[in-house]
Amino acid sequence: MCIEANHSLGADMRAALDKAAETEDSPVGKHVLAQLQENLKIAEEDRIPICQDTGMAVVFADIGQDVHIEGGFIEDAINEGVRQGYTEGYLRKSVVGDPIERVNTGDNTPAIVHYRMVPGDELKLTFCPKGFGSENMSRVFMLKPADGVQGIKDAVIGAVADAGPNACPPMVVGVGIGGTFEKCALMAKRALTRSLDEPSPLPHIRALEEELLAEINKSGLGPAGLGGKTTALGLNIESCATHIAGLPVAVNICCHVNRHAVRIL
Amino acid sequence: MEYHLTSPFDEEELKKLRIGDSVYINGIIYVARDAAHKRMSEALDAGEALPFDIKGQTIYYMGPSPARPGRPIGSAGPTTAGRMDKYTPRLLDLGLKAMIGKGRRTDAVKEAIVRNGCVYFAAIGGAGALLSKAIKSSETVAYADLGAEALLKLRVEDFPVIVVADTAGGDAYRRE
Ligand code: SF4
Numbered sequence: 001m002c003i004e005a006n007h008s009l010g011a012d013m014r015a016a017l018d019k020a021a022e023t024e025d026s027p028v029g030k031h032v033l034a035q036l037q038e039n040l041k042i043a044e045e046d047r048i049p050i051c052q053d054t055g056m057a058v059v060f061a062d063i064g065q066d067v068h069i070e071g072g073f074i075e076d077a078i079n080e081g082v083r084q085g086y087t088e089g090y091l092r093k094s095v096v097g098d099p100i101e102r103v104n105t106g107d108n109t110p111a112i113v114h115y116r117m118v119p120g121d122e123l124k125l126t127f128c129p130k131g132f133g134s135e136n137m138s139r140v141f142m143l144k145p146a147d148g149v150q151g152i153k154d155a156v157i158g159a160v161a162d163a164g165p166n167a168c169p170p171m172v173v174g175v176g177i178g179g180t181f182e183k184c185a186l187m188a189k190r191a192l193t194r195s196l197d198e199p200s201p202l203p204h205i206r207a208l209e210e211e212l213l214a215e216i217n218k219s220g221l222g223p224a225g226l227g228g229k230t231t232a233l234g235l236n237i238e239s240c241a242t243h244i245a246g247l248p249v250a251v252n253i254c255c256h257v258n259r260h261a262v263r264i265l
Numbered sequence: 266m267e268y269h270l271t272s273p274f275d276e277e278e279l280k281k282l283r284i285g286d287s288v289y290i291n292g293i294i295y296v297a298r299d300a301a302h303k304r305m306s307e308a309l310d311a312g313e314a315l316p317f318d319i320k321g322q323t324i325y326y327m328g329p330s331p332a333r334p335g336r337p338i339g340s341a342g343p344t345t346a347g348r349m350d351k352y353t354p355r356l357l358d359l360g361l362k363a364m365i366g367k368g369r370r371t372d373a374v375k376e377a378i379v380r381n382g383c384v385y386f387a388a389i390g391g392a393g394a395l396l397s398k399a400i401k402s403s404e405t406v407a408y409a410d411l412g413a414e415a416l417l418k419l420r421v422e423d424f425p426v427i428v429v430a431d432t433a434g435g436d437a438y439r440r441e
Pocket residue numbers: 051052053054130131132133134135166167168254255256257342343344390391392
């Protein structure tokens with residue numbers, strides 16, 4: 001799973017990149033997008049990671065409440081999978097065991113695992129290796145209710161502009177709106193795992209997704225930040241209930257290497 | 266414009282380059298990222314020599330994925346240059362001539378670039394598989410214990426980059 005996610009992108013990402021390569025009209029932008037297409041081809045053919053930053057392993061584990069896990073602790077199993085995948089798959093080990101002492105763990109563990117109980121008897125694992133060029137440019141804003149939709153737009157567009165060339169545009173933008181401080185950040189991360197051709201089922205959120213994406217692509221940042229109209233390939237929003245006094249907004253920025261692999265057990 | 270140049274670079278050739286130019290680099294480039302920069306800076310603080318003669322050289326901000334057997338290197342795209350900004354002006358003043366990375370630099374770095382007649386190139390972020398094809402050999406020069414952050418010496422052929430900061434003070438990331 002680790003290897004698959006790091007060697008090829010989903011069909012939605014490839015389609016978005018191909019479409020951008022056709023519609024981009026800045027010459028340098030076109031040149032960059034063509035290189036990115038070529039890069040995906042080489043990665044798949046030569047079994048080499050699309051990007052050298054093969055990420056920190058983020059795993060969403062959706063556990064059906066009728067599932068009973070036997071034979072060991074699930075998180076140990078996930079970490080063992082990451083260890084094997086990153087070691088045997090020639091992936092880069094980019095994790096330090098302590099944020100201050102900063103010694104590399106040598107096998108890319110531990111994974112960051114987010115568990116969620118769901119109805120049913122299936123266990124769904126979504127593995128998304130996250131590169132930090134773009135992760136470092138992500139933000140959480142605790143807006144006031146009075147800031148409203150305009151406040152949300154300013155926050156998202158401002159975060160993307162600040163990210164600029166560091167986040168390896170064209171980017172994919174995950175937005176979480178509502179909930180609490182931590183919930184909106186988690187929603188923003190989860191939004192990145194939703195297919196780019198699957199808009200929000202809520203009409204007003206879907207409209208906001210379209211408007212923000214169009215606005216971001218008007219910024220002129222372009223591929224690799226060198227100018228053009230392809231700044232973002234997609235923007236997904238997840239939203240949920242929040243408190244009468246708050247409007248949390250999280251912007252999780254991902255690069256064009258928005259990878260994931262899904263397994264249902 | 267498009268150029269094919271050899272690193273270490275000829276100073277006169279660097280002066281001709283302008284932001285937006287495509288350059289294909291041949292020759293030798295060194296690789297260092299966060300931890301290697303920290304060590305180099307500590308060595309200088311302690312009055313020690315750097316592990317390589319930096320005069321006239323090129324540093325690529327990069328941490329590769331491991332090489333498969335029989336290949337010189339794994340995926341090898343640029344990392345964010347801004348994290349090295351704290352250490353960069355000093356290295357430029359010591360004779361470093363060119364840098365390859367991605368993303369914006371601080372004013373202090375841009376001033377040191379102009380002061381010393383240097384160039385900052387961008388390689389395409391996230392194109393690590395493509396860029397690895399241009400790398401013909403790789404050897405560890407120092408700090409092997411840093412793993413993916415070790416100091417490397419690469420031999421490259423037609424390594425594709427774009428000029429993003431030139432000797433005249435141009436900055437390709439500036440948007441009006
Ligand atoms: S931001 Fe993405 S494409 Fe850029 S270096 Fe990091 S993982 Fe790779």
